[in-house]
Amino acid sequence: MILRTILVFALAALTVSEVNARSLNSCVAGLKKQAIRSGVKRSVANKALGNVTYDEKVIRFSRSQPEYRTPIWDYMAFLVDPERIADGKAMMQKHDKTLRAVEKAYGVDRYIIAALWGIESNYGRHHGDFYLPHALANLVCARRKSKFFRRELIQALKIVSRGDVRLADLKSSWAGAFGQTQFIPSTYRRLAVDFDKDGRRDLVHSVPDALASTANYLRNAGWRSGQSWGYEVRLPKRYRGASGRKRRASLTTWGKRGITRLNGKRLTGRRKGALILPAGRNGPAFIVFSNFNAIYTYNAAESYALAISHLSDRLRGRSGIRKGWPTKDPGLTRAQRLELQKRLIKAGYDIGEADGRIGPITKAAIKKVQKKNNMKPNGRPSMKVYKLLGGA
Numbered sequence: 001m002i003l004r005t006i007l008v009f010a011l012a013a014l015t016v017s018e019v020n021a022r023s024l025n026s027c028v029a030g031l032k033k034q035a036i037r038s039g040v041k042r043s044v045a046n047k048a049l050g051n052v053t054y055d056e057k058v059i060r061f062s063r064s065q066p067e068y069r070t071p072i073w074d075y076m077a078f079l080v081d082p083e084r085i086a087d088g089k090a091m092m093q094k095h096d097k098t099l100r101a102v103e104k105a106y107g108v109d110r111y112i113i114a115a116l117w118g119i120e121s122n123y124g125r126h127h128g129d130f131y132l133p134h135a136l137a138n139l140v141c142a143r144r145k146s147k148f149f150r151r152e153l154i155q156a157l158k159i160v161s162r163g164d165v166r167l168a169d170l171k172s173s174w175a176g177a178f179g180q181t182q183f184i185p186s187t188y189r190r191l192a193v194d195f196d197k198d199g200r201r202d203l204v205h206s207v208p209d210a211l212a213s214t215a216n217y218l219r220n221a222g223w224r225s226g227q228s229w230g231y232e233v234r235l236p237k238r239y240r241g242a243s244g245r246k247r248r249a250s251l252t253t254w255g256k257r258g259i260t261r262l263n264g265k266r267l268t269g270r271r272k273g274a275l276i277l278p279a280g281r282n283g284p285a286f287i288v289f290s291n292f293n294a295i296y297t298y299n300a301a302e303s304y305a306l307a308i309s310h311l312s313d314r315l316r317g318r319s320g321i322r323k324g325w326p327t328k329d330p331g332l333t334r335a336q337r338l339e340l341q342k343r344l345i346k347a348g349y350d351i352g353e354a355d356g357r358i359g360p361i362t363k364a365a366i367k368k369v370q371k372k373n374n375m376k377p378n379g380r381p382s383m384k385v386y387k388l389l390g391g392a
């Protein structure tokens with residue numbers, strides 16, 4: 001009892017951040033020991049986990065997953081924009097030999113591999129804003145999926161201990177995905193390959209390693225050579241039948257339900273697919289096959305798998321999604337998001353520098369614009385807001 005009183009008294013004298021820092025320090029010390037016990041080099045563990053400080057941003061990110069909160073039309077407008085299509089075509093040309101070699105070795109469509117690369121890291125340009133060891137240490141110590149992130153952290157340090165990449169290369173997403181195709185460390189250990197044969201599996205610096213590892217991942221996830229992910233279809237008027245990624249049926253069955261190709265051609269055949277309606281019955285409809293599910297496993301979100309699939313079509317030179325998304329206020333491309341920020345600054349909103357990323361500060365400014373114009377203040381970077389600010 002006395003002990004407890006003393007403890008409470010002592011804690012009261014500290015500020016909240018000091019308490020956090022102390023518990024973080026002892027937690028990180030425990031993590032270090034555990035990493036070394038599991039086979040991580042002592043020098044790597046000490047260097048990786050020195051000076052870990054509380055990171056509010058990583059905790060905040062761990063609470064919201066954009067795939068689930070963003071309307072699908074925003075998500076698609078942002079991920080599959082004209083810039084990413086043009087960049088992808090150029091990068092596919094530049095790495096044509098590698099992509100073809102990877103396609104041949106793994107039997108995975110090179111357009112899908114390129115699309116995944118383009119969305120995960122903007123074709124190798126953006127690897128993440130966090131330093132993996134510190135981000136994951138924060139998540140573990142804040143008890144956010146501790147067991148999972150502890151394992152991933154230790155796996156990452158093993159990758160460094162083995163000499164595949166250096167600590168400085170561990171720039172990652174808040175959740176510890178890193179390299180040009182954003183593998184989480186355990187997946188990296190399991191499926192990364194050394195395609196350029198230099199003795200290291202380096203998904204950070206080596207394009208061949210990164211692309212081949214993605215192909216290897218997809219092959220393991222059940223990719224079927226020569227098959228497509230799916231295609232857009234047309235629903236009959238007032239369709240009320242089955243839908244959903246897991247409700248698979250033969251093409252003939254879908255055909256009997258009145259679903260056709262865009263050109264009106266009837267669906268027939270024994271091949272099984274599922275009908276997905278990412279924005280409900282009034283939006284675009286797609287029949288997806290097992291390769292769509294293989295892509296889905298990369299990030300466990302249908303919107304994500306659709307973005308990759310659609311981008312691969314665009315890289316192949318196919319046209320966009322025919323049916324419009326059911327909204328009167330479409331989403332913005334990356335260029336438009338950047339322009340929106342510039343216009344907010346011009347209009348006198350203090351949002352710092354325009355970087356094209358819509359964080360909490362930009363959202364707060366958008367809310368003000370929306371309020372002024374009698375719109376629902378949700379902070380969404382939409383076409384209406386863009387036009388209100390004079391965007392063309």
Ligand code: CA
Pocket residue numbers: 193194195196197198199200201202206209
């Ligand atoms: Ca290599």
